[in-house]
Amino acid sequence: MYDQTLQDQALQGQASQEPRPRAAAPDAEAWMVFGMRVLLAISALLTLYIGQADLIVAGRWTWLFFLAYVVHSAILLGVARVRAGFWHGPMIYWVDIAWYGLMVYATGGAPSPFFSFFFFAILAASFRRGFDDGARLTLGAAFLSTLAVLAVQGLASIQLLLLRATFVLALGYMIAYWGGLAVDQRRRLSLLRDVSRLSNPRFGVQHTLDSLMEKILRFYGGTTCVLLMQDATGRWTLNTVHHPSAGRAVSRSTMREDAVQPLLALGDAATVLFRAAPARAGQLAAGERWSDLAPDACAGIADLLDTAFFISAALPLRKGSGRIFVTAPHALRRADATFLNHILQQAFPVIETIDLLDRLASEAAFRERQTIARDLHDSTIQPYIGLRNAVSAIRNGAGDDNAVTPELDHLLAMCTEVIGDMRQFAHRFRNGRQEEPELLIALRRHLAKVRSFFDVDVTLEAQHAPLISDRMAAEVFQVVSEGISNICKHTRARTAHVHMATEDGHLAIDIANPADGATPCQPFLPVSLAERVYALGGRLAVEPGAGHTVIRVRMPL
Numbered sequence: 001m002y003d004q005t006l007q008d009q010a011l012q013g014q015a016s017q018e019p020r021p022r023a024a025a026p027d028a029e030a031w032m033v034f035g036m037r038v039l040l041a042i043s044a045l046l047t048l049y050i051g052q053a054d055l056i057v058a059g060r061w062t063w064l065f066f067l068a069y070v071v072h073s074a075i076l077l078g079v080a081r082v083r084a085g086f087w088h089g090p091m092i093y094w095v096d097i098a099w100y101g102l103m104v105y106a107t108g109g110a111p112s113p114f115f116s117f118f119f120f121a122i123l124a125a126s127f128r129r130g131f132d133d134g135a136r137l138t139l140g141a142a143f144l145s146t147l148a149v150l151a152v153q154g155l156a157s158i159q160l161l162l163l164r165a166t167f168v169l170a171l172g173y174m175i176a177y178w179g180g181l182a183v184d185q186r187r188r189l190s191l192l193r194d195v196s197r198l199s200n201p202r203f204g205v206q207h208t209l210d211s212l213m214e215k216i217l218r219f220y221g222g223t224t225c226v227l228l229m230q231d232a233t234g235r236w237t238l239n240t241v242h243h244p245s246a247g248r249a250v251s252r253s254t255m256r257e258d259a260v261q262p263l264l265a266l267g268d269a270a271t272v273l274f275r276a277a278p279a280r281a282g283q284l285a286a287g288e289r290w291s292d293l294a295p296d297a298c299a300g301i302a303d304l305l306d307t308a309f310f311i312s313a314a315l316p317l318r319k320g321s322g323r324i325f326v327t328a329p330h331a332l333r334r335a336d337a338t339f340l341n342h343i344l345q346q347a348f349p350v351i352e353t354i355d356l357l358d359r360l361a362s363e364a365a366f367r368e369r370q371t372i373a374r375d376l377h378d379s380t381i382q383p384y385i386g387l388r389n390a391v392s393a394i395r396n397g398a399g400d401d402n403a404v405t406p407e408l409d410h411l412l413a414m415c416t417e418v419i420g421d422m423r424q425f426a427h428r429f430r431n432g433r434q435e436e437p438e439l440l441i442a443l444r445r446h447l448a449k450v451r452s453f454f455d456v457d458v459t460l461e462a463q464h465a466p467l468i469s470d471r472m473a474a475e476v477f478q479v480v481s482e483g484i485s486n487i488c489k490h491t492r493a494r495t496a497h498v499h500m501a502t503e504d505g506h507l508a509i510d511i512a513n514p515a516d517g518a519t520p521c522q523p524f525l526p527v528s529l530a531e532r533v534y535a536l537g538g539r540l541a542v543e544p545g546a547g548h549t550v551i552r553v554r555m556p557l
Helices: 006-010 030-052 062-082 090-105 114-131 130-152 160-197 205-220 259-265 295-303 334-398 406-429 438-454 471-488 525-533
Strands: 224-232 234-242 251-255 271-275 279-285 289-293 309-314 322-327 457-464 495-503 506-514 539-544 548-556
Touching: 030 062, 030 114, 030 322, 030 438, 062 090, 062 271, 062 279, 090 114, 114 130, 114 160, 130 160, 160 205, 160 334, 205 224, 205 234, 205 322, 205 334, 224 259, 251 259, 259 322, 271 295, 271 334, 279 295, 279 334, 289 295, 295 309, 309 334, 322 334, 334 406, 438 457, 438 471, 471 495, 471 506, 471 525, 471 548, 495 548, 525 539
Parallel strands: 457 495
Antiparallel strands: 224 234, 224 322, 234 251, 271 279, 271 309, 279 289, 309 322, 495 506, 506 548, 539 548
Protein backbone atom coordinates (compact mmCIF):
# COMPACT_ATOMS: atom_id res chain seq x y z
CA MET A 1 0.00 0.00 0.00
CA TYR A 2 0.98 3.62 -0.14
CA ASP A 3 3.01 4.92 2.79
CA GLN A 4 1.09 7.77 4.34
CA THR A 5 2.80 11.06 4.89
CA LEU A 6 1.84 13.39 7.73
CA GLN A 7 -0.15 15.49 5.33
CA ASP A 8 -2.00 12.44 4.04
CA GLN A 9 -2.89 11.40 7.57
CA ALA A 10 -4.34 14.84 8.24
CA LEU A 11 -6.63 14.37 5.26
CA GLN A 12 -7.66 10.74 5.85
CA GLY A 13 -11.02 9.86 4.44
CA GLN A 14 -11.34 13.05 2.42
CA ALA A 15 -12.47 12.26 -1.09
CA SER A 16 -14.50 15.29 -2.11
CA GLN A 17 -13.38 18.35 -3.97
CA GLU A 18 -13.95 20.72 -1.04
CA PRO A 19 -13.09 20.11 2.61
CA ARG A 20 -15.97 18.58 4.52
CA PRO A 21 -17.26 20.64 7.42
CA ARG A 22 -16.79 19.28 10.89
CA ALA A 23 -19.78 17.49 12.32
CA ALA A 24 -19.98 19.94 15.22
CA ALA A 25 -19.96 23.06 13.05
CA PRO A 26 -23.55 23.73 11.95
CA ASP A 27 -24.69 26.26 9.45
CA ALA A 28 -24.55 29.79 10.89
CA GLU A 29 -27.91 30.75 9.39
CA ALA A 30 -29.59 27.73 11.00
CA TRP A 31 -28.03 28.65 14.34
CA MET A 32 -29.43 32.15 14.07
CA VAL A 33 -32.95 31.00 13.16
CA PHE A 34 -33.09 28.27 15.81
CA GLY A 35 -31.59 30.62 18.40
CA MET A 36 -34.21 33.29 17.68
CA ARG A 37 -36.91 30.64 18.02
CA VAL A 38 -35.65 29.78 21.50
CA LEU A 39 -35.51 33.47 22.40
CA LEU A 40 -39.13 33.97 21.27
CA ALA A 41 -40.27 30.89 23.19
CA ILE A 42 -38.61 32.07 26.40
CA SER A 43 -39.93 35.61 25.98
CA ALA A 44 -43.46 34.24 25.46
CA LEU A 45 -43.17 32.18 28.66
CA LEU A 46 -41.85 35.19 30.60
CA THR A 47 -44.65 37.38 29.20
CA LEU A 48 -47.20 34.85 30.39
CA TYR A 49 -45.59 34.68 33.85
CA ILE A 50 -44.99 38.40 34.41
CA GLY A 51 -48.14 39.79 32.80
CA GLN A 52 -50.66 37.06 33.62
CA ALA A 53 -52.79 39.63 35.42
CA ASP A 54 -53.24 41.53 32.16
CA LEU A 55 -53.70 38.46 29.95
CA ILE A 56 -56.70 36.28 29.39
CA VAL A 57 -55.49 32.79 30.32
CA ALA A 58 -57.81 29.95 29.42
CA GLY A 59 -56.61 27.69 32.25
CA ARG A 60 -53.65 26.04 33.87
CA TRP A 61 -53.18 23.89 30.79
CA THR A 62 -52.15 27.10 28.95
CA TRP A 63 -48.76 26.81 30.65
CA LEU A 64 -48.28 23.44 28.97
CA PHE A 65 -48.44 25.02 25.50
CA PHE A 66 -45.76 27.57 26.33
CA LEU A 67 -43.50 25.11 28.16
CA ALA A 68 -43.84 22.59 25.33
CA TYR A 69 -42.86 25.24 22.78
CA VAL A 70 -39.76 26.14 24.81
CA VAL A 71 -38.76 22.46 24.91
CA HIS A 72 -39.50 22.09 21.17
CA SER A 73 -37.33 25.12 20.33
CA ALA A 74 -34.48 24.00 22.60
CA ILE A 75 -34.43 20.52 21.03
CA LEU A 76 -34.22 22.00 17.53
CA LEU A 77 -31.35 24.26 18.57
CA GLY A 78 -29.54 21.38 20.25
CA VAL A 79 -29.85 19.15 17.20
CA ALA A 80 -28.63 21.99 14.95
CA ARG A 81 -25.55 22.48 17.13
CA VAL A 82 -24.41 18.85 16.92
CA ARG A 83 -25.56 17.98 13.40
CA ALA A 84 -24.25 19.96 10.45
CA GLY A 85 -26.69 20.49 7.60
CA PHE A 86 -29.71 19.79 9.84
CA TRP A 87 -32.92 19.51 7.81
CA HIS A 88 -34.45 22.95 7.66
CA GLY A 89 -37.45 22.50 5.41
CA PRO A 90 -40.78 24.34 5.30
CA MET A 91 -42.47 21.86 7.67
CA ILE A 92 -40.62 23.39 10.63
CA TYR A 93 -42.24 26.78 9.93
CA TRP A 94 -45.68 25.23 9.58
CA VAL A 95 -45.20 23.66 13.00
CA ASP A 96 -44.23 27.11 14.29
CA ILE A 97 -47.44 28.79 13.14
CA ALA A 98 -49.41 25.89 14.60
CA TRP A 99 -47.80 26.65 17.97
CA TYR A 100 -48.58 30.34 17.57
CA GLY A 101 -52.19 29.53 16.75
CA LEU A 102 -52.40 27.53 20.01
CA MET A 103 -50.87 30.47 21.90
CA VAL A 104 -53.46 32.86 20.49
CA TYR A 105 -56.22 30.39 21.34
CA ALA A 106 -54.95 29.94 24.91
CA THR A 107 -54.57 33.67 25.61
CA GLY A 108 -57.99 35.01 24.72
CA GLY A 109 -58.10 35.17 20.92
CA ALA A 110 -58.18 38.65 19.39
CA PRO A 111 -56.69 40.48 22.43
CA SER A 112 -53.69 38.09 22.51
CA PRO A 113 -50.28 39.81 22.20
CA PHE A 114 -48.78 36.81 20.40
CA PHE A 115 -50.11 37.62 16.92
CA SER A 116 -46.75 39.14 16.03
CA PHE A 117 -45.07 35.75 16.47
CA PHE A 118 -46.51 34.65 13.12
CA PHE A 119 -44.15 37.04 11.37
CA PHE A 120 -41.11 35.14 12.64
CA ALA A 121 -42.06 32.04 10.65
CA ILE A 122 -43.08 34.09 7.59
CA LEU A 123 -39.86 36.10 7.65
CA ALA A 124 -37.56 33.08 8.14
CA ALA A 125 -39.26 31.05 5.40
CA SER A 126 -39.40 33.94 2.93
CA PHE A 127 -35.75 34.95 3.19
CA ARG A 128 -34.58 31.35 3.21
CA ARG A 129 -36.84 29.66 0.67
CA GLY A 130 -38.45 32.43 -1.39
CA PHE A 131 -41.79 34.04 -2.15
CA ASP A 132 -43.90 30.91 -2.68
CA ASP A 133 -43.16 29.43 0.74
CA GLY A 134 -43.58 32.81 2.42
CA ALA A 135 -46.92 33.46 0.70
CA ARG A 136 -48.27 30.04 1.66
CA LEU A 137 -47.23 30.57 5.28
CA THR A 138 -48.91 34.00 5.23
CA LEU A 139 -52.21 32.45 4.16
CA GLY A 140 -51.78 29.67 6.72
CA ALA A 141 -51.05 32.16 9.51
CA ALA A 142 -54.10 34.27 8.64
CA PHE A 143 -56.29 31.15 8.57
CA LEU A 144 -55.00 29.75 11.88
CA SER A 145 -55.23 33.10 13.66
CA THR A 146 -58.81 33.54 12.44
CA LEU A 147 -59.68 30.00 13.47
CA ALA A 148 -58.18 30.51 16.94
CA VAL A 149 -60.13 33.74 17.52
CA LEU A 150 -63.41 32.26 16.29
CA ALA A 151 -62.92 29.20 18.51
CA VAL A 152 -62.54 31.40 21.61
CA GLN A 153 -64.79 34.40 20.97
CA GLY A 154 -66.90 33.61 17.97
CA LEU A 155 -68.00 36.81 16.25
CA ALA A 156 -67.88 38.93 19.40
CA SER A 157 -64.67 40.72 18.32
CA ILE A 158 -65.15 40.56 14.58
CA GLN A 159 -63.78 44.08 14.06
CA LEU A 160 -60.56 43.28 15.93
CA LEU A 161 -60.29 39.95 14.13
CA LEU A 162 -60.56 41.65 10.74
CA LEU A 163 -57.86 44.11 11.71
CA ARG A 164 -55.54 41.34 12.95
CA ALA A 165 -56.07 39.09 9.92
CA THR A 166 -55.66 41.97 7.44
CA PHE A 167 -52.47 43.05 9.16
CA VAL A 168 -51.05 39.51 9.01
CA LEU A 169 -51.97 39.20 5.33
CA ALA A 170 -50.64 42.60 4.28
CA LEU A 171 -47.37 42.58 6.21
CA GLY A 172 -46.83 38.88 5.57
CA TYR A 173 -47.22 39.36 1.82
CA MET A 174 -44.73 42.24 1.83
CA ILE A 175 -42.22 40.16 3.77
CA ALA A 176 -42.72 37.22 1.39
CA TYR A 177 -42.31 39.47 -1.65
CA TRP A 178 -39.10 41.12 -0.45
CA GLY A 179 -37.77 37.81 0.83
CA GLY A 180 -38.44 36.24 -2.56
CA LEU A 181 -36.56 39.08 -4.26
CA ALA A 182 -33.59 38.50 -1.96
CA VAL A 183 -33.56 34.77 -2.69
CA ASP A 184 -33.83 35.38 -6.43
CA GLN A 185 -30.99 37.87 -6.32
CA ARG A 186 -28.76 35.41 -4.45
CA ARG A 187 -29.50 32.69 -6.99
CA ARG A 188 -28.87 35.03 -9.90
CA LEU A 189 -25.60 36.31 -8.47
CA SER A 190 -24.52 32.73 -7.85
CA LEU A 191 -25.29 31.78 -11.45
CA LEU A 192 -23.51 34.85 -12.84
CA ARG A 193 -20.48 33.97 -10.70
CA ASP A 194 -20.50 30.43 -12.08
CA VAL A 195 -20.95 31.69 -15.62
CA SER A 196 -18.05 34.13 -15.32
CA ARG A 197 -15.75 31.21 -14.53
CA LEU A 198 -17.59 28.73 -16.71
CA SER A 199 -15.07 26.00 -17.23
CA ASN A 200 -11.42 25.19 -17.44
CA PRO A 201 -10.27 26.17 -20.96
CA ARG A 202 -8.47 22.82 -21.13
CA PHE A 203 -11.83 21.15 -21.71
CA GLY A 204 -12.53 23.14 -24.85
CA VAL A 205 -15.49 25.13 -26.14
CA GLN A 206 -17.99 22.27 -26.41
CA HIS A 207 -17.65 21.30 -22.76
CA THR A 208 -18.05 24.94 -21.77
CA LEU A 209 -21.25 25.24 -23.83
CA ASP A 210 -22.68 22.06 -22.31
CA SER A 211 -21.83 23.31 -18.82
CA LEU A 212 -23.52 26.66 -19.49
CA MET A 213 -26.69 25.01 -20.81
CA GLU A 214 -26.89 22.65 -17.82
CA LYS A 215 -26.53 25.57 -15.38
CA ILE A 216 -29.24 27.58 -17.18
CA LEU A 217 -31.59 24.59 -17.26
CA ARG A 218 -31.06 23.90 -13.56
CA PHE A 219 -31.58 27.57 -12.66
CA TYR A 220 -34.93 27.85 -14.44
CA GLY A 221 -36.13 24.36 -13.52
CA GLY A 222 -36.70 23.77 -17.22
CA THR A 223 -37.11 20.61 -19.25
CA THR A 224 -34.93 21.31 -22.29
CA CYS A 225 -32.28 23.82 -23.32
CA VAL A 226 -31.62 24.16 -27.06
CA LEU A 227 -28.67 26.12 -28.42
CA LEU A 228 -28.58 26.91 -32.14
CA MET A 229 -25.30 28.46 -33.22
CA GLN A 230 -23.55 29.36 -36.44
CA ASP A 231 -19.76 29.29 -36.48
CA ALA A 232 -17.38 31.46 -38.48
CA THR A 233 -17.55 29.08 -41.46
CA GLY A 234 -21.34 29.39 -41.70
CA ARG A 235 -22.10 25.89 -40.42
CA TRP A 236 -25.09 25.53 -38.05
CA THR A 237 -24.94 23.25 -35.02
CA LEU A 238 -27.81 22.29 -32.70
CA ASN A 239 -26.97 21.39 -29.09
CA THR A 240 -29.68 20.01 -26.81
CA VAL A 241 -29.51 19.40 -23.05
CA HIS A 242 -32.39 17.75 -21.19
CA HIS A 243 -33.32 17.78 -17.54
CA PRO A 244 -31.50 15.00 -15.61
CA SER A 245 -34.84 13.36 -14.75
CA ALA A 246 -35.42 12.72 -18.47
CA GLY A 247 -32.45 10.35 -18.57
CA ARG A 248 -31.39 11.60 -22.01
CA ALA A 249 -27.84 12.43 -22.97
CA VAL A 250 -26.59 15.68 -24.44
CA SER A 251 -27.13 15.66 -28.22
CA ARG A 252 -25.27 17.56 -30.92
CA SER A 253 -26.03 17.68 -34.63
CA THR A 254 -25.14 19.67 -37.72
CA MET A 255 -28.09 21.42 -39.36
CA ARG A 256 -28.75 22.67 -42.88
CA GLU A 257 -29.57 26.31 -43.53
CA ASP A 258 -33.18 25.59 -44.47
CA ALA A 259 -33.73 23.36 -41.43
CA VAL A 260 -32.84 26.10 -38.91
CA GLN A 261 -34.93 28.87 -40.47
CA PRO A 262 -38.12 28.07 -38.45
CA LEU A 263 -36.16 28.58 -35.22
CA LEU A 264 -34.73 31.88 -36.45
CA ALA A 265 -38.11 33.47 -37.22
CA LEU A 266 -37.94 35.55 -34.02
CA GLY A 267 -35.35 37.96 -35.37
CA ASP A 268 -31.69 38.55 -34.78
CA ALA A 269 -31.70 40.48 -31.50
CA ALA A 270 -35.07 40.06 -29.76
CA THR A 271 -35.48 38.36 -26.38
CA VAL A 272 -38.80 36.48 -26.44
CA LEU A 273 -41.23 35.11 -23.84
CA PHE A 274 -44.07 32.76 -24.86
CA ARG A 275 -46.99 31.26 -22.94
CA ALA A 276 -49.46 28.96 -24.64
CA ALA A 277 -52.36 29.11 -22.17
CA PRO A 278 -53.60 31.76 -22.54
CA ALA A 279 -51.70 32.45 -25.75
CA ARG A 280 -49.39 35.37 -25.05
CA ALA A 281 -46.00 36.43 -26.34
CA GLY A 282 -43.71 39.39 -25.76
CA GLN A 283 -40.34 40.56 -26.97
CA LEU A 284 -37.63 42.70 -25.48
CA ALA A 285 -35.96 44.79 -28.15
CA ALA A 286 -33.32 47.48 -27.87
CA GLY A 287 -33.89 49.98 -25.11
CA GLU A 288 -34.97 47.39 -22.50
CA ARG A 289 -38.66 47.88 -23.31
CA TRP A 290 -41.10 45.01 -23.66
CA SER A 291 -43.67 44.96 -26.44
CA ASP A 292 -46.38 42.51 -27.41
CA LEU A 293 -45.64 39.91 -30.05
CA ALA A 294 -48.17 37.98 -32.11
CA PRO A 295 -48.52 34.54 -30.44
CA ASP A 296 -48.77 32.89 -33.86
CA ALA A 297 -45.13 33.82 -34.53
CA CYS A 298 -44.08 31.68 -31.56
CA ALA A 299 -46.67 28.89 -31.74
CA GLY A 300 -44.79 27.08 -34.50
CA ILE A 301 -41.55 27.17 -32.50
CA ALA A 302 -43.40 25.92 -29.42
CA ASP A 303 -44.69 22.98 -31.47
CA LEU A 304 -41.16 22.19 -32.67
CA LEU A 305 -39.87 22.31 -29.09
CA ASP A 306 -42.93 20.38 -27.81
CA THR A 307 -43.63 22.84 -25.01
CA ALA A 308 -46.23 25.33 -23.85
CA PHE A 309 -43.77 27.77 -22.24
CA PHE A 310 -40.38 28.95 -23.41
CA ILE A 311 -38.02 31.89 -23.34
CA SER A 312 -35.45 32.67 -26.00
CA ALA A 313 -32.58 35.09 -26.51
CA ALA A 314 -30.15 35.85 -29.32
CA LEU A 315 -26.49 34.95 -28.88
CA PRO A 316 -24.12 37.96 -28.72
CA LEU A 317 -21.53 36.55 -31.13
CA ARG A 318 -18.91 38.67 -32.86
CA LYS A 319 -18.82 36.24 -35.78
CA GLY A 320 -21.85 34.23 -36.71
CA SER A 321 -25.24 34.19 -35.03
CA GLY A 322 -27.48 31.94 -33.02
CA ARG A 323 -30.25 31.66 -30.46
CA ILE A 324 -30.92 29.80 -27.24
CA PHE A 325 -34.29 28.36 -26.14
CA VAL A 326 -35.25 27.28 -22.61
CA THR A 327 -38.49 25.31 -22.22
CA ALA A 328 -40.22 24.71 -18.89
CA PRO A 329 -43.29 22.90 -17.56
CA HIS A 330 -44.43 26.10 -15.84
CA ALA A 331 -45.03 29.67 -16.92
CA LEU A 332 -41.93 31.86 -17.11
CA ARG A 333 -41.81 35.59 -16.46
CA ARG A 334 -40.43 38.60 -18.25
CA ALA A 335 -37.75 38.86 -15.57
CA ASP A 336 -36.65 35.32 -16.47
CA ALA A 337 -36.26 36.21 -20.14
CA THR A 338 -34.42 39.43 -19.31
CA PHE A 339 -32.02 37.59 -17.03
CA LEU A 340 -31.38 34.96 -19.71
CA ASN A 341 -30.19 37.76 -21.97
CA HIS A 342 -27.87 39.02 -19.19
CA ILE A 343 -26.44 35.51 -18.77
CA LEU A 344 -25.59 35.30 -22.45
CA GLN A 345 -24.02 38.75 -22.43
CA GLN A 346 -21.80 37.57 -19.58
CA ALA A 347 -20.96 34.10 -20.84
CA PHE A 348 -20.38 34.28 -24.57
CA PRO A 349 -17.45 36.73 -24.54
CA VAL A 350 -15.75 34.16 -22.29
CA ILE A 351 -16.71 31.32 -24.64
CA GLU A 352 -15.43 33.18 -27.69
CA THR A 353 -12.17 33.86 -25.83
CA ILE A 354 -11.85 30.15 -25.06
CA ASP A 355 -12.53 29.36 -28.71
CA LEU A 356 -9.86 31.84 -29.80
CA LEU A 357 -7.33 30.39 -27.35
CA ASP A 358 -8.19 26.89 -28.53
CA ARG A 359 -7.62 27.79 -32.18
CA LEU A 360 -4.39 29.65 -31.36
CA ALA A 361 -3.12 26.69 -29.38
CA SER A 362 -4.05 24.27 -32.16
CA GLU A 363 -2.33 26.41 -34.77
CA ALA A 364 0.73 26.77 -32.57
CA ALA A 365 0.81 23.00 -32.04
CA PHE A 366 0.50 22.45 -35.81
CA ARG A 367 3.41 24.80 -36.52
CA GLU A 368 5.42 23.11 -33.79
CA ARG A 369 4.73 19.71 -35.35
CA GLN A 370 5.91 21.05 -38.70
CA THR A 371 9.14 22.26 -37.14
CA ILE A 372 9.73 19.01 -35.27
CA ALA A 373 9.02 16.98 -38.40
CA ARG A 374 11.60 19.00 -40.38
CA ASP A 375 14.14 18.65 -37.59
CA LEU A 376 13.42 14.93 -37.46
CA HIS A 377 14.08 14.62 -41.18
CA ASP A 378 17.27 16.67 -41.11
CA SER A 379 18.81 15.41 -37.86
CA THR A 380 17.68 11.76 -37.78
CA ILE A 381 16.47 10.44 -41.13
CA GLN A 382 19.32 11.91 -43.20
CA PRO A 383 22.08 10.27 -41.06
CA TYR A 384 20.24 6.95 -41.41
CA ILE A 385 20.17 7.43 -45.18
CA GLY A 386 23.91 8.10 -45.11
CA LEU A 387 24.40 4.99 -42.97
CA ARG A 388 22.39 2.92 -45.44
CA ASN A 389 24.45 4.26 -48.37
CA ALA A 390 27.68 3.43 -46.54
CA VAL A 391 26.49 -0.11 -45.77
CA SER A 392 25.40 -0.49 -49.39
CA ALA A 393 28.85 0.60 -50.61
CA ILE A 394 30.56 -1.87 -48.26
CA ARG A 395 28.20 -4.61 -49.44
CA ASN A 396 28.99 -3.92 -53.08
CA GLY A 397 32.72 -3.88 -52.33
CA ALA A 398 32.59 -7.15 -50.41
CA GLY A 399 31.02 -9.08 -53.28
CA ASP A 400 28.63 -11.98 -53.23
CA ASP A 401 31.17 -14.58 -52.12
CA ASN A 402 32.29 -12.78 -48.95
CA ALA A 403 31.41 -14.38 -45.58
CA VAL A 404 29.97 -11.14 -44.15
CA THR A 405 27.70 -10.51 -47.13
CA PRO A 406 24.54 -12.05 -45.47
CA GLU A 407 25.06 -9.90 -42.36
CA LEU A 408 25.55 -6.82 -44.52
CA ASP A 409 22.35 -7.61 -46.43
CA HIS A 410 20.47 -7.99 -43.15
CA LEU A 411 21.88 -4.69 -41.85
CA LEU A 412 20.98 -2.97 -45.13
CA ALA A 413 17.39 -4.26 -44.90
CA MET A 414 17.11 -3.05 -41.31
CA CYS A 415 18.31 0.43 -42.26
CA THR A 416 15.81 0.58 -45.13
CA GLU A 417 12.96 -0.50 -42.83
CA VAL A 418 13.87 2.02 -40.12
CA ILE A 419 14.07 4.83 -42.68
CA GLY A 420 10.65 3.90 -44.02
CA ASP A 421 9.12 3.80 -40.53
CA MET A 422 10.64 7.16 -39.59
CA ARG A 423 9.41 8.77 -42.78
CA GLN A 424 5.88 7.52 -42.12
CA PHE A 425 6.03 8.76 -38.53
CA ALA A 426 7.31 12.18 -39.63
CA HIS A 427 4.51 12.43 -42.20
CA ARG A 428 1.81 11.51 -39.67
CA PHE A 429 3.31 13.80 -37.04
CA ARG A 430 3.51 16.73 -39.47
CA ASN A 431 -0.20 16.40 -40.30
CA GLY A 432 -1.31 15.61 -36.75
CA ARG A 433 -2.61 12.15 -37.65
CA GLN A 434 -1.85 9.03 -35.68
CA GLU A 435 -3.23 5.53 -35.79
CA GLU A 436 -4.27 6.08 -32.18
CA PRO A 437 -4.55 9.22 -30.00
CA GLU A 438 -1.36 10.96 -28.91
CA LEU A 439 -2.33 10.39 -25.28
CA LEU A 440 -2.25 6.60 -25.62
CA ILE A 441 1.05 6.71 -27.52
CA ALA A 442 2.59 8.87 -24.80
CA LEU A 443 1.20 6.67 -22.02
CA ARG A 444 2.52 3.47 -23.60
CA ARG A 445 5.93 5.06 -24.05
CA HIS A 446 5.91 6.19 -20.41
CA LEU A 447 4.79 2.79 -19.13
CA ALA A 448 7.60 1.15 -21.09
CA LYS A 449 10.07 3.40 -19.28
CA VAL A 450 8.46 2.50 -15.95
CA ARG A 451 8.92 -1.19 -16.78
CA SER A 452 12.57 -0.57 -17.70
CA PHE A 453 13.52 1.72 -14.80
CA PHE A 454 11.41 0.39 -11.90
CA ASP A 455 10.69 -3.18 -13.00
CA VAL A 456 6.94 -2.55 -12.60
CA ASP A 457 4.75 -4.08 -15.30
CA VAL A 458 1.84 -1.70 -15.93
CA THR A 459 -0.97 -2.75 -18.25
CA LEU A 460 -3.09 -0.10 -20.01
CA GLU A 461 -6.70 -0.79 -20.95
CA ALA A 462 -8.12 2.08 -23.00
CA GLN A 463 -10.22 0.55 -25.77
CA HIS A 464 -13.24 2.62 -24.68
CA ALA A 465 -11.37 5.80 -23.80
CA PRO A 466 -13.03 8.94 -25.22
CA LEU A 467 -11.38 11.43 -27.54
CA ILE A 468 -10.25 14.51 -25.63
CA SER A 469 -8.52 17.76 -26.48
CA ASP A 470 -4.74 18.16 -26.49
CA ARG A 471 -4.64 20.25 -23.30
CA MET A 472 -6.94 17.87 -21.48
CA ALA A 473 -4.81 14.96 -22.69
CA ALA A 474 -1.75 16.60 -21.17
CA GLU A 475 -3.50 16.81 -17.79
CA VAL A 476 -4.67 13.20 -18.01
CA PHE A 477 -1.11 12.11 -18.81
CA GLN A 478 0.13 13.87 -15.68
CA VAL A 479 -2.59 12.26 -13.54
CA VAL A 480 -1.77 8.74 -14.74
CA SER A 481 1.99 9.36 -14.52
CA GLU A 482 1.73 10.61 -10.95
CA GLY A 483 -0.48 7.70 -9.92
CA ILE A 484 2.00 5.17 -11.35
CA SER A 485 4.92 7.07 -9.80
CA ASN A 486 3.28 6.78 -6.37
CA ILE A 487 2.98 3.01 -6.84
CA CYS A 488 6.64 2.75 -7.78
CA LYS A 489 7.86 4.92 -4.89
CA HIS A 490 5.56 3.93 -2.05
CA THR A 491 4.73 0.27 -2.61
CA ARG A 492 6.49 -3.00 -3.31
CA ALA A 493 4.02 -3.92 -6.06
CA ARG A 494 5.56 -5.29 -9.26
CA THR A 495 2.40 -4.98 -11.32
CA ALA A 496 -0.26 -2.29 -11.84
CA HIS A 497 -3.25 -1.70 -14.06
CA VAL A 498 -4.66 1.49 -15.64
CA HIS A 499 -8.19 1.49 -17.03
CA MET A 500 -9.64 4.44 -18.98
CA ALA A 501 -13.23 4.65 -20.22
CA THR A 502 -16.34 6.85 -20.38
CA GLU A 503 -18.72 6.73 -17.43
CA ASP A 504 -21.87 8.89 -17.16
CA GLY A 505 -20.40 11.67 -19.26
CA HIS A 506 -17.10 11.63 -17.35
CA LEU A 507 -13.64 10.35 -18.12
CA ALA A 508 -13.11 7.45 -15.73
CA ILE A 509 -9.53 6.54 -14.78
CA ASP A 510 -8.86 3.63 -12.42
CA ILE A 511 -5.28 3.03 -11.27
CA ALA A 512 -4.97 -0.27 -9.38
CA ASN A 513 -2.11 -2.15 -7.75
CA PRO A 514 -2.06 -5.39 -5.70
CA ALA A 515 -1.89 -5.11 -1.92
CA ASP A 516 1.28 -5.81 0.00
CA GLY A 517 -0.52 -8.01 2.51
CA ALA A 518 -3.87 -9.39 3.56
CA THR A 519 -4.74 -6.42 5.79
CA PRO A 520 -6.07 -3.36 3.93
CA CYS A 521 -4.52 0.01 4.70
CA GLN A 522 -6.39 2.86 6.33
CA PRO A 523 -8.21 5.39 4.12
CA PHE A 524 -5.88 8.06 2.77
CA LEU A 525 -5.65 10.70 0.07
CA PRO A 526 -2.69 11.38 -2.28
CA VAL A 527 -2.65 15.14 -1.81
CA SER A 528 -0.83 16.40 -4.90
CA LEU A 529 -2.75 14.07 -7.21
CA ALA A 530 -6.05 15.08 -5.62
CA GLU A 531 -5.26 18.79 -6.03
CA ARG A 532 -4.56 18.27 -9.74
CA VAL A 533 -7.84 16.39 -10.23
CA TYR A 534 -9.88 18.92 -8.24
CA ALA A 535 -8.40 21.77 -10.30
CA LEU A 536 -9.92 20.10 -13.37
CA GLY A 537 -13.35 19.89 -11.75
CA GLY A 538 -13.06 16.16 -11.13
CA ARG A 539 -13.40 13.76 -8.20
CA LEU A 540 -10.90 11.36 -6.66
CA ALA A 541 -11.51 8.46 -4.32
CA VAL A 542 -9.16 5.81 -2.92
CA GLU A 543 -10.62 2.35 -2.34
CA PRO A 544 -8.23 0.19 -0.32
CA GLY A 545 -9.07 -3.49 -0.15
CA ALA A 546 -7.64 -6.74 1.14
CA GLY A 547 -6.26 -7.70 -2.25
CA HIS A 548 -5.72 -4.40 -4.05
CA THR A 549 -5.85 -0.62 -3.87
CA VAL A 550 -7.68 1.41 -6.52
CA ILE A 551 -7.50 5.14 -7.16
CA ARG A 552 -10.70 6.16 -8.95
CA VAL A 553 -10.59 9.46 -10.84
CA ARG A 554 -13.64 10.96 -12.55
CA MET A 555 -13.25 14.11 -14.66
CA PRO A 556 -15.92 15.87 -16.74
CA LEU A 557 -15.66 15.63 -20.51
